[in-house]
Amino acid sequence: MDCIEKIAEEINQNIDKHSKTLIVSNIELLLNYCQRFYDRQFITRSNVNGDILVRFEKLMNDYFKSDKAFVLGLPSVTYCADELHLSPNYFGDLIKKETGSTALDYIQSKLIDEAKERIFDRSKSINEIASALGFKYQQHFTRLFKQKTGVTPNKYRNLNS
Numbered sequence: 001m002d003c004i005e006k007i008a009e010e011i012n013q014n015i016d017k018h019s020k021t022l023i024v025s026n027i028e029l030l031l032n033y034c035q036r037f038y039d040r041q042f043i044t045r046s047n048v049n050g051d052i053l054v055r056f057e058k059l060m061n062d063y064f065k066s067d068k069a070f071v072l073g074l075p076s077v078t079y080c081a082d083e084l085h086l087s088p089n090y091f092g093d094l095i096k097k098e099t100g101s102t103a104l105d106y107i108q109s110k111l112i113d114e115a116k117e118r119i120f121d122r123s124k125s126i127n128e129i130a131s132a133l134g135f136k137y138q139q140h141f142t143r144l145f146k147q148k149t150g151v152t153p154n155k156y157r158n159l160n161s
Contacts, residue, residue: 003030038093052084053098059083060110069134074111077103112148115141119157126153 007026010019062068063075072079080103081091095103111133118129130141130153145153 003027003033052086052094055084056080056095056106060107064110064114064133067132070132072134073136074134075107077107080107108144108148112145115145115153116149116156119153120160122157126157129153 003026007023007030010022010026013019059080060075069075077092078088081088084091086094092103095101095106099106101109115129115133118124118132119126121129124132126142127138130138133141135141142152145151145156149156151159
């Protein structure tokens with residue numbers, strides 16, 4: 001409130017060459033306090049955040065164990081945030097602070113882990129696995145898989161069989 005009062009006082013006074021600088025400085029100070037408050041909630045709510053991570057992990061496992069990936073496509077940050085009743089921005093910040101990875105990287109990591117398990121089922125083609133995981137095109141799956149693992153899905157299957 002003190003910052004807002006100082007800004008209001010400065011606006012209501014006669015404008016001089018220092019007015020703009022003082023107003024901007026007080027706005028910056030106010031925003032710094034807001035940022036501090038925002039960051040603190042991740043620290044002070046660590047138990048709640050841990051619960052959200054557990055729920056997120058379960059959400060990802062359930063998503064891939066069901067046919068949601070095939071029906072809905074790849075899970076998005078927005079989808080996960082909605083399912084966890086959080087805003088996408090808050091969810092993304094929380095995942096980044098708790099895991100060190102962006103929410104998208106975390107989702108892709110879970111996706112690749114699931115793909116690695118399914119690749120060993122030789123009764124399924126790489127295209128069928130890609131579709132079951134929510135990819136519209138096998139090429140997108142192959143590109144992401146190679147980006148994350150360094151090898152193509154076929155090569156991974158052959159190296160580990």
